[in-house]
Amino acid sequence: EELGDVLMQVVFHADIEKDAGRFTMDDVCDGVVKKLLFRHPHVFGDGRAETADTVPASWDELKRQEKGQKTTADALDAVARSLPGLWRAEKIQKKAADAGFDWRDVSGALDKLDEETGELRQAVETGGDVAGELGDVLFAAVKVGRFCGIDPEDAIAGTCEKFIRRFRVMEQEAARQGRALRDMTLEEMTALWNGAKERS
Structure with a gap:
């Protein structure tokens, strides 16, 4: 059918x-x-x-x-811009890897992710190019996922659902205490969040 x-x-x-x-x-x-x-x-x-x-x-x-497409760069440029960003990043990385431009194993990708995270922190603290550095972190995270055989869009979708599930538990616990989240301190909400993490 x-x-x-x-x-x-x-x-x-x-x-x-x-x-x-x-x-x-x-x-x-x-x-x-x-x-x-x-x-x-x-x-x-x-x-x-x-x-x-x-x-x-x-x-x-x-x-x-x-x-x-005469070059690998032509092939990279041809990856559809209409794709979700994480999928496009994964496809671009795969084509670059097919040309031999890739880490030998996931440890190199993890080191790169650490490096990019440090650069993002520095950009935030100094008023640098935060958008560019955040993009680099996401691109590096996609590469780690690729080495681990994880679809980045599936990973972020799963994390969104997990966040919603835990937030619901946190909200329910606050209601059980007769309180609204907006009236709680960040420290109190963090304690509820940690409890929600343990249960879900």
């Missing part, structure tokens, strides 16, 4: 474009076939893939050729 919905969208949009005189469903199918043939020379042509591990690298290289 869901595949049918996807197919309906393809047919629907192709029909709109046909009416506008831009392309037809035949053009769509022809484009897909040409793409598959071009990107799989080891299957449909004279190319060779020594192992299955070499296929993705070959695919990426052929994709760059197809899109007229």
Whole structure:
């Protein structure tokens, strides 16, 4: 059923474009076939893939050729700006890593995160480029996640839900004491927060 919905969208949009005189469903199918043939020379042509591990690298290289990307920087620049920032950062980092620009292991990424956090603190304290340094911290954190196999958007979404859950517990505990959070000191709220962390 869901595949049918996807197919309906393809047919629907192709029909709109046909009416506008831009392309037809035949053009769509022809484009897909040409793409598959071009990107799989080891299957449909004279190319060779020594192992299955070499296929993705070959695919990426052929994709760059197809899109007229002459350098890795061109490929980085082509990562869609419409993506959520953390996903875009992850894709950019992966392409840079494919070109060999990456830490050997997660310890290098963690050291970089520490360095960027220190620079953020300095920027805050001295009135420096806080936005730029915060961006560097987020970019470095994404790299740590990439080494650990963690999707950054999933990670931040999970943290948001955890924060809401703990805040709810904190608010409920304040209500149980007959108080509103806005009337409590930061120290009192922190004590409730720490209790909420232990329970959730």
